[in-house]
Amino acid sequence: xxxxxxxxxxxxxxxxxxxxxxxxxxxxxxxxxxxxxxxxxxxxxxxxxxxxxxxxxxxxxxxxxxxxxxxxxxxxxxxxxxxxxxxxxxxxxxxxxxxxxxxxxxxxxxxxxxxxx
Numbered sequence: 362x363x364x365x366x367x368x369x370x371x372x373x374x375x376x377x378x379x380x381x382x383x384x385x386x387x388x389x390x391x392x393x394x395x396x397x398x399x400x401x402x403x404x405x406x407x408x409x410x411x412x413x414x415x416x417x418x419x420x421x422x423x424x425x426x427x428x429x430x431x432x433x434x435x436x437x438x439x440x441x442x443x444x445x446x447x448x449x450x451x452x453x454x455x456x457x458x459x460x461x462x463x464x465x466x467x468x469x470x471x472x473x474x475x476x477x478x
Contacts (some may be wrong), residue, residue, distance in 0.1 A: 394466030398435040402442040423453040433459035
């Protein structure tokens with residue numbers, strides 16, 4: 362039976378779980394919600410980088426990304442940051458939708474599933 366690992370376990374959720382070579386990240390939100398959409402996106406993508414590295418992987422191994430935006434009108438600005446972050450040839454399947462946020466100041470939340478090497 363494959364081992365299940367949980368990382369940064371809290372009373373409500375874990376930030377990441379790894380099972381059978383697949384890495385599942387919880388929805389990542391900015392620590393500084395006072396930033397604009399570009400700043401929040403960059404901050405959240407840096408969190409994704411750190412968590413994937415902790416699990417022994419990286420953004421070239423992303424299997425699927427779900428992006429939740431408070432205002433879908435900001436997708437262009439968010440995409441500028443995303444396009445600069447994701448390596449060419451490694452763009453994963455992705456869904457981007459408008460959604461109500463748990464904190465009114467959050468402009469973005471990103472959920473990632475990735476593979477271990």
